[in-house]
Amino acid sequence: MVKKSVVLSIVGAVVLTIGVIMAAMSILNTDSADLNADDPAAMETSQEDVSSEFQAPENGDEGASTSDVPQRPDCPPGPVAGVDLPCLGGEEAGDEATDEGISLVNIWAWWCEPCREELPYLEEISQSHPEWNVVGVHADANAGNGAAFLNDLGVDMPSYQDESNLFAGTLGLPGVIPITLLVVDGEVQEQFIQPFKSAEEIETSVTEALA
The missing domain is CATH 3.40.30.10 (Glutaredoxin)
Structure with missing residues (x-):
């Protein structure tokens, strides 16, 4: 009986630890998604600035009309x-x-x-x-x-x-x-x-x- 209790205690601790880790990862992923959603325009603008300043646009820009x-x-x-x-x-x-x-x-x-x-x-x-x-x-x-x-x-x-x-x-x-x-x-x-x-x-x- 003593040995069985010890085993059950160990198993319970492992399960609890895994649950805590999974909960923490879920919170971090949610925060990261919220952070990226806060200001997507800023990230997009930064990428556009680099591409237009130092290299030709990859897909090319359409020609503007005469007007x-x-x-x-x-x-x-x-x-x-x-x-x-x-x-x-x-x-x-x-x-x-x-x-x-x-x-x-x-x-x-x-x-x-x-x-x-x-x-x-x-x-x-x-x-x-x-x-x-x-x-x-x-x-x-x-x-x-x-x-x-x-x-x-x-x-x-x-x-x-x-x-x-x-x-x-x-x-x-x-x-x-x-x-x-x-x-x-x-x-x-x-x-x-x-x-x-x-x-x-x-x-x-x-x-x-x-x-």
Whole structure:
């Protein structure tokens, strides 16, 4: 009898311990679910901020309609290095075409951080070298974000819109940005597959390539 009582006591203690553990786990799971439900928007916003700032959106954004695209400067008449593209936030206007003379064509996107740093330097070059056609190609489907991005930076450089990777695909360019092309009379003379760090670096690189 003594041994049987001891066994029953041990079994009862084990059962009680298991019950306590299960109850504690249930409480913790409930608290965790409530915590996540309190502010799901904050978690979602944090993830969106990271993806939009440092990498291209995985699924891509749908292109905005013309009425949704902020106004931008008009573009010189195309094509650009032989590729026909629409003007981002503007129309094609002027007498001198992009593929006439010397052109600098910068490929960028609204989510690209190196582009954010580089584009103001290209704007400087466009002002200091009016004899060069300095234009951009926005390599993303969301034209509205692209136009707003340039306006926020205070960059007036005209840019074309490429929502389907037509430009890079036609010219066989590597799948990276930013890329700056030196185009002479419609022919690509040089590819600068790097972000420039200053207007002086751009000027030196182009001058040497033209020599």
